[in-house]
Amino acid sequence: MRFYPPLEEARLIRRYKRFLADIETVGGELLTIHCPNTGSMLNCQVEGGQVWFSRSNDPKRKLPGTWEIGETPQGRLFCVNTARANGLVEEALQAGVITELNGFTALKREVAYGQEKSRIDFRLEYPSGPAYVEVKSVTLGFDGTAVAAFPDAVTQRGAKHLRELAHLARDGIRAVQLYCVNLSGIEAVRPAEEIDSAYAEALREAVACGVEVLAYGVRLNHEEMVIDRRLDVLLNG
Numbered sequence: 369m370r371f372y373p374p375l376e377e378a379r380l381i382r383r384y385k386r387f388l389a390d391i392e393t394v395g396g397e398l399l400t401i402h403c404p405n406t407g408s409m410l411n412c413q414v415e416g417g418q419v420w421f422s423r424s425n426d427p428k429r430k431l432p433g434t435w436e437i438g439e440t441p442q443g444r445l446f447c448v449n450t451a452r453a454n455g456l457v458e459e460a461l462q463a464g465v466i467t468e469l470n471g472f473t474a475l476k477r478e479v480a481y482g483q484e485k486s487r488i489d490f491r492l493e494y495p496s497g498p499a500y501v502e503v504k505s506v507t508l509g510f511d512g513t514a515v516a517a518f519p520d521a522v523t524q525r526g527a528k529h530l531r532e533l534a535h536l537a538r539d540g541i542r543a544v545q546l547y548c549v550n551l552s553g554i555e556a557v558r559p560a561e562e563i564d565s566a567y568a569e570a571l572r573e574a575v576a577c578g579v580e581v582l583a584y585g586v587r588l589n590h591e592e593m594v595i596d597r598r599l600d601v602l603l604n605g
Contacts, residue, residue: 369452369456369459369594370592371592371593373423374591375421375436375437375590376393376421376422376433377393377394377420378392378393378394378399378418378421379416379419380414380415380416380417380419380438381398381415382415383403383409383413386405387402388401388402388431389401389402389419391419391421391435399421399432399433400431401421401431401433402433404448404451405448405507407450407507407520407521408520408521409448409507409520410508411440411510411520412438412446412448412508413438414439414440417440418439419435419438419439419448420436420437420438420590421433421434421435422434434449435449436448436449436452437588437589440509440551441511442511442553444551444552444553444554445552445589446507446509446550446588447505447586447593450505452505452550452593453503453550454489456548456593456594456595457489457490457501457503457546458477458490459594459595461475461490461492465596466582466584467598468580468582469492469499469501469544472494473494473495474492474493475490475492476491476492476493477489477490477491481532482532482536483535484528484531484532486529488500488501488502488532489501489502494542498541499541499542500542502532502544502545502546503546503547504518504546505548505550506518506549506550506554506557506583507520507550507551508520508551509551514554514555514556515554515556515602516549516551516554516556517559517563518558518559518560519560519563519567520560520563521563521564522563522564526564526570527564527566527567527570529545530545530567530570530573531570531574533545534574534577534578534579536579537574537577537578537579538577542580543574543578544581545571547581547584547599547601548595549586549599550586551586552588555600556599556601556602557602558602558604558605559572559603559605561605571603572603572604581601582601583599583600583601584597584598585598585599
C-alpha cells in the first residue's frame with residue numbers, strides 16, 4: 369500500500385476529543401487534522417513527537433488532513449489509521465503473503481454473520497468451505513521488549529467478535545483471528561491482560577474452541593505500508 373502523494377512530516381502538538389490532533393508542519397503551518405483511531409493509543413502518542421499525515425483537497429471535508437503514522441517514545445513507527453489494516457490484509461491475501469490462508473477462490477468483505485449480528489472483515493471461499501477472518505490492528509508496544517499487545521483499551525466489541533468466531537469453530541467452520549501489527553520492531557503479540565482481562569480470556573476460550581490465531585507484521589514508512597512477515601502469538605503473555 370503506497371501513499372500517493374507521500375505523507376508530509378509534522379510535529380504533534382496534542383491529541384484531543386479522541387478524533388482531533390493539532391500539528392505543526394515542517395514549514396511552520398499549524399493544522400488541526402483527523403485522528404482516525406478510536407483506541408487510547410497507549411504508549412504511542414507523545415507531544416512534540418514526529419507524525420506523518422496525508423492531505424485532502426476535498427472541499428467538503430472539515431479537516432485538511434489525516435494523521436497516518438507516528439513515532440513512539442521508543443522510536444518505533446506505528447500506524448494511527450486503523451482503517452488501513454483491512455486494506456493491508458486484503459493486499460497480502462491477494463499476494464499470497466499470508467500463507468496459512470492461501471488457496472481461496474473468492475474473497476468478500478464485511479459479510480453479515482453470527483448469533484450477535486456481527487460483520488466479518490473477510491469471508492474467504494475454498495473448495496472445502498468458507499473461512500471467516502476477523503482483523504485487528506495492533507499498535508501497543510512497551511519499553512525493553514519486542515512483544516506488542518492487544519487491545520490498548522477495554523473492547524467489548526472485540527470480545528464479541530471472538531465469541532462469534534468461537535461459535536463458528538464449534539460448528540466446524542474455519543474461523544481466524546488475524547492481528548495486523550502496525551508497529552515497527554515487533555516479533556510477537558499477546559493479549560493485553562493487564563488492560564482487558566475479559567478479552568484475554570475470550571481469546572483463550574476461542575482458541576480452545578478451534579479458532580486459529582495469526583499475527584503478521586507491517587513494514588511501514590512515509591511512502592508505503594506492507595505486510596511482510598509472520599509474528600509469534602503468545603496466548604499467555
